[in-house]
Amino acid sequence: MSARAMAASAHLPKQTGWAMLALSLFSFFSSGQSVLAAEVRLTLKSEARVAQRILRIADVAQIEGDSRLAAEIGRLDLAQLGALSHNLPIGAQTVSFRLMLAGHTPSVFQLSGASRCLVSLDKFELSGEDLIDTLRADFAKKRGLAPEKIEAILSHHGALPRRRFRADDEIALIVTEAPAHEPLKAGTTPDPQREYFIRVLARGREEAVIPTLCSFQRWETVVESARELPQGTTLAAAHTRIVRRLVPADWQGPSAQDRSWFEGKSLLQAMPEGQILKPADLSASAPVKDNPILIRQRELVKITARVGGFMIHTTGEAMQEGRSGDLIRVRNLDSKSMILARVLDKGAVQLEY
Secondary structure, eight states, X not given: OOHHHHHHHTTSOHHHHHHHHHHHHHHHHHTTOOOOOOOEEEEEXXXXXXXXXXXXXXXXXXXXXXXXXXXXXXXXXEEEOXXXXXXXXXXXXXXXXXXXXXXXXXXXXXXXEXXXXXXXXXXXXXXXXXXXXXXXXXXXXXXXXOGGGEEEEEEEEOOOOSSOBOGGGOEEEEEEEOOOSSOOOTTOOOOSOEEEEEEEEETTEEEEEEEEEEEEEEEEEEEEESSOBOTTOBOOGGGEEEEEEEEETTOOOOOSSOGGGTTTOBBSSOBOTTOBOOGGGBOOOOOTTTSOEEEOTTOEEEEEEEETTEEEEEEEEESSXXXXXXXXXXXXXXXXXXXXXXXXXTTEEEEOO
16 A cells, blocks of 8 residues: 555545445455464554654654564554644554554454554655645635645756755744746737745745746546547537546536536537536527437337448337437346437437447
8 A cells, every 4th residue: 555545544434434444454364364463562652753754653663562463563554744844643543543454353462552643754865756746735725625636747847955954943934926927918818837935944044045936736526528529519418427537627517416507508519428518518408399309218219220321120119308419328128138229210220329
């Protein structure tokens, strides 16, 4: 399990945590392993200073007992520390959870000591990852977003301070955005990559100013085309899918859960598979008199399928209503299978392969 994933698991909702724990224990017992007879005793410290970025159980707890098992447990990772990881709380529940995820049942270990350990990174140098974390957190805070929804793409940064910092240096990283050098010309869009300066302070004293070039994206749930769609397609549920993906940081799309803004509207231009759907891509809903509903839900329809040079006909039941050109779900009454068919006329559809 990666250090970042372990750090994230410490903040999972209680229900999710117990579900993952149950799955871990099931995997352990179903693998045929016998429960280890050796016992290991862990005493959680109240505080710890570490010199490496990867935090392990041995850093936050004293471990006694079987030497082989103690060494194995001590190497288990708990979190990845950043430059600003000062007094990061690691609770006893987090340690127990990590041990059980590794397959060690409560009969193998005994955990006592402090209820949590406050961890600080000591004797460290700044890294590019610290700059990315700082830029991401600053961008998210200024826009009222959760940091985990933001991706910071750092393309360049200046020289980092050539010194090792200690936990009591009270490091602070402050971001300022460089002003645009030239006003935007009419009809142009801003470059997503901008220049930012990161001031490095130690005990309030400026140690360095690091120039960076960075752009941002964010994770959003969006509606995209499920397949290649020709111009003029009247959209139905079968034409689209809802996915979570990276979008521009300034993206202002409508809710993916509300289908009313796109269903029944026509595409102004052809769209390849996987393209995000936006209101600007759509025409207004077709008036009923120009594009009436030809098939009603639960209506019996004639299904036409072209096989080589022959046309085959059968009967089906429409599972949804549709207008001309719509792709709808139809149940084949002969095979009882569900198919996708395009509406041709009143009571008539053609099988889509």
